[in-house]
Amino acid sequence: MAFGRIPRFSPSFSPVEAAISLRWLAQGALDGSADTAKVEEWESEFARYIGAQHAVMVPSARFGFYLLLKSLGVGEGDEVIVPALTYFAIPAMVPLLGARPVFADVGLRTHVLDPDAFRAAITPRTKAVVPTHLFGTPCDMDAIREIAHEHDIQVIEDCAQSTGARSRGQRVGHLGDHAYYTFGLTKNITTLSGAMVTTDDANVAHSIRSEIAAGGPTSRRKLAKEAATGLAMWAATHPALYWATVHPAVVLGNKLGEDPIHDRFGEAERRYDEIPGYYYSSSKARAVQAAVGLHQLGRIDDLNGARIRNGRHLDGALAHVPGLTTPEYPPGSEPIYMSFVVHHPRRNDLMEALRSRGVDTTVGYMGAFGDHPLFQEYAADCPNAARAFDELLHLPVHPNLSPTDRDHLVEAVRAACLSLS
Ligand SMILES: Cc1ncc(COP(=O)(O)O)c(C=O)c1O
Numbered sequence: 001m002a003f004g005r006i007p008r009f010s011p012s013f014s015p016v017e018a019a020i021s022l023r024w025l026a027q028g029a030l031d032g033s034a035d036t037a038k039v040e041e042w043e044s045e046f047a048r049y050i051g052a053q054h055a056v057m058v059p060s061a062r063f064g065f066y067l068l069l070k071s072l073g074v075g076e077g078d079e080v081i082v083p084a085l086t087y088f089a090i091p092a093m094v095p096l097l098g099a100r101p102v103f104a105d106v107g108l109r110t111h112v113l114d115p116d117a118f119r120a121a122i123t124p125r126t127k128a129v130v131p132t133h134l135f136g137t138p139c140d141m142d143a144i145r146e147i148a149h150e151h152d153i154q155v156i157e158d159c160a161q162s163t164g165a166r167s168r169g170q171r172v173g174h175l176g177d178h179a180y181y182t183f184g185l186t187k188n189i190t191t192l193s194g195a196m197v198t199t200d201d202a203n204v205a206h207s208i209r210s211e212i213a214a215g216g217p218t219s220r221r222k223l224a225k226e227a228a229t230g231l232a233m234w235a236a237t238h239p240a241l242y243w244a245t246v247h248p249a250v251v252l253g254n255k256l257g258e259d260p261i262h263d264r265f266g267e268a269e270r271r272y273d274e275i276p277g278y279y280y281s282s283s284k285a286r287a288v289q290a291a292v293g294l295h296q297l298g299r300i301d302d303l304n305g306a307r308i309r310n311g312r313h314l315d316g317a318l319a320h321v322p323g324l325t326t327p328e329y330p331p332g333s334e335p336i337y338m339s340f341v342v343h344h345p346r347r348n349d350l351m352e353a354l355r356s357r358g359v360d361t362t363v364g365y366m367g368a369f370g371d372h373p374l375f376q377e378y379a380a381d382c383p384n385a386a387r388a389f390d391e392l393l394h395l396p397v398h399p400n401l402s403p404t405d406r407d408h409l410v411e412a413v414r415a416a417c418l419s420l421s
Pocket of ligand 1: 059060061062063086087089090132134158160161181182183194195
C-alpha cells in the first residue's frame with residue numbers, strides 16, 4: 001500500500017465482479033428467469049470443491065445452521081455444544097428449537113474448540129457439536145470426530161471463516177457430518193450476500209431445499225446495493241485512495257471514540273424470539289449471486305494462497321516480539337489466515353500505537369459467551385475464550401497486502417510492542 005498505510009481488510013470483490021453483477025442483475029430484470037439453473041450450477045460446483053454430495057444455497061449461515069438443526073430433529077431439552085469464542089448468531093439459533101447451547105472452551109492461542117473441553121461438555125442430551133474453524137484455522141477434526149462418534153453426536157462444521165482451508169489435506173466442510181459457510185462482502189469469497197450448507201445426507205439436503213424453495217427470492221434491490229458497496233469497498237481500500245480517505249477517517253473517528261468501519265459493518269449482538277421472517281420471505285438465491293460465486297470459486301485458491309503466504313510470513317517474523325503472543329494451530333491444521341490474531345496484554349494501546357504508524361487493526365466481531373449477559377442462563381467456565389477476547393487483535397493479512405506492506409507491518413508491530421514494553 002502506498003505511503004505506509006495499511007487497511008485492516010480488503011475485499012475479494014473487484015471491478016470484474018462488479019461487471020458480472022451488473023450483467024446478471026440487468027438480465028434478471030429483463031427476463032426474470034434463469035435463476036434456478038445458475039444457482040444449481042453454483043451449488044454443484046461448490047459441492048465439488050468441498051467434496052460433499054449436496055450443497056444448498058441459503059440466505060445466511062445462521063439460518064442454514066437453524067435449518068440443519070431442525071432437519072436433524074434437534075428439539076426440546078436437547079443440547080448443542082458450541083465454542084465459547086464465536087459469533088453470537090450461532091448460539092442464538094439453538095433456543096429457537098427449544099434446545100440449549102452448551103459453551104465449551106477454546107484453545108487460548110488456537111482460538112478453536114478444544115477437544116478435551118468438548119468431551120467434558122457432553123451429556124446424554126448432547127445431539128450436535130459445532131467445531132468452528134475460527135479465523136481460518138481448522139479445528140483438530142480427527143479428535144473431535146472420534147469423540148463425537150463415540151457418543152453418537154452429529155458434527156456440524158462452522159466454515160463461515162474458513163472456506164477452502166484444510167485439515168490433514170482434506171477440505172473443511174467434509175470432515176464432519178454437515179457444514180455451513182457464508183459469503184458476505186467481507187468474507188474470503190463473496191456472493192454479494194448469502195451462504196451455503198453442505199452435507200452427504202440426501203434427506204437433510206432435501207429438507208433444507210424444501211424450506212428454501214417455499215420462500216420468495218432475494219431482493220434484487222438489496223443485491224444491487226451490495227454490489228455497489230463491494231465496489232466502494234474495493235475503491236476505498238485501494239492503495240491510491242486509502243491513504244487519503246479511509247485511513248484519516250479511521251484515525252479521526254478513533255480520536256472521537258468511534259470506529260467508523262466497525263459501526264458500518266458490525267451487527268449488534270442480540271437474541272431472537274423467532275426466526276426473522278425475511279429469511280423465509282427472501283430465501284431463494286438469485287442468478288447474480290451464483291454468477292459472482294462461480295467467478296470467485298475460480299479465484300479462491302489464489303486468494304487463499306496469498307493469505308497463506310502473508311500469514312506464514314507473519315508467523316515467522318512476529319514469533320519473538322516482546323509482549324506479543326502469536327497464534328498456534330491444532331494438529332493437522334492448514335489455516336487460510338482469514339485473520340491473523342495476536343494477543344497483547346495492552347491490546348488497546350497496541351492498536352493505537354499501530355494506527356499512528358499507519359496500520360489499521362480491529363478487535364473483530366467475535367464474543368466470549370461463557371459468561372455473557374446475552375446467554376446468562378447457559379453460563380459455563382471458559383477462561384481461555386474470556387482471556388482471548390480481552391487480548392486479541394486482528395492484524396492485516398488480506399490478499400492485497402504487498403511484500404512491502406508486510407515488511408512495514410512487521411516493523412510497525414515490532415516498534416509498537418517495544419514502545420509498550
Ligand atoms: C464464525 C461465524 N459463524 C457464523 C456467522 C454467521 O454468518 P451469517 O451472517 O451468514 O449468518 C459468522 C458471520 O460472520 C461467523 O463469523
